[in-house]
Amino acid sequence: MQRKRLTAPDITASKGNRRLVVITAYDAGQAGLAEAAGADILLVGDSLGMVVLGQEDTVSVTMEQMLHHAAAVTRGSGKALVVADMPFLSYQASVEEAVRNAGQLMKQARVQAVKVEGGGEICPQVRAMVSAGIPVMGHLGLTPQHVAALGGFKVQARTAIAAKRLLRDAMALAEAGCFALVLECLPAQVAQLVTRELPIPTIGIGAGASCDGQVLVFHDLLGLYEGFQPRFVKRYAELGRLAREALTEFAQEVRSGNFPGPEHSFDMAPEELVLLLSSLEES
Incomplete structure (x- = not known):
């Protein structure tokens, strides 16, 4: 008998009990493969701009593109929690716009949660979305939508001051209602500290082994993407070759x-x- 689809509360409750497996997916076929492999969460990342659409970064991804791909992933899965990235400028401008766009992803693409990048500055949006019944996953550290402001794809929170600021942001997101938090490109010690202090699961990508779960991009781990390969990527196959x-x-x-x-x-x-x-x- 097919088990029910995982929910955001299930993911939160997993902290301290089991490690989470998160894989990105961009279509129904990839969703089915990742879910059959045991993924707890399928992340429809705005990384689709780079690995699927051939763009230079994630900034150019539109709501229409996210809706299209997220709907395909939802149709191709039945057990994993499907989380969709909210694209650049779909939630930053106002609380009302954040709730409206997140609602679109829930209603039209039938995802079970959305993911947003940022810290304390987006907590009003997070609270509003959660109050509207939309589960929200946070994302701190290297936030690709902010790559221009960050000066490139660089490891974040290398100093004590920056690490304390990141921890404050993480606590603020948890208090605002996030059910989980992605930590990207952080020193392992900083991610370990955040994971220890937070009541919600952390999902690492380039953030060491102490996080409550790990995520990799589908194309990276299968050797399907020939672009830039970050140090934190492990290629489990060379399907591109x-x-x-x-x-x-x-x-x-x-x-x-x-x-x-x-x-x-x-x-x-x-x-x-x-x-x-x-x-x-x-x-």
Whole structure:
């Protein structure tokens, strides 16, 4: 019997009991594969701008694109909690806009939660979304939507002052109602401290082994993305290389006439072929 889909309260309750597996997904096929592998959370990340849409960063991703891909992931899954990133400027401008756009993702894409980047400055939005019945996951550290302000993709909170500020932001997000928090590109010691102090689970990506869970991008862990590879990525397979080899073999066989072979073709019944040829001769 298929177990029910995980909920945001289930994820919060997992803290201290089990480690969370989080994998990004951008379509129904990827969702099914990640869920079958045991993912607790499928994150429809705005990283789709880079690994799927060929953009330079995540800033250009639109609400329409997120709705399209998030809906596909939801349709392709049945057990994991589906969380969708809220794209750049879909929640920062006002509380009302944040609730409206998050509501779109819940109603149209049927996700079970949304994720936002930022600290204390977005707590009013988080409170409003949670009050509206929308579960919210936070994201601190390297926040890709702020890459221009951060000066690039760099490890964050390397100083004691910056680490204390990040901890304050993390506590504020938890108090505002976030059910979990992504920590990206932080010194392992800082992530360990935040994880210890927070009542909600932390999900690390480039933040050491002490977090309550870990997330990687689907294309990164399977070797499907040939762009920049951060230090924290572990490639568990090289499917990109295998795909290129298979596609090259297909192209060669088409050009040589070796594909399709008889085993890939369909035959007409002999008597029907005779009738066809005789009718053509008569005409």
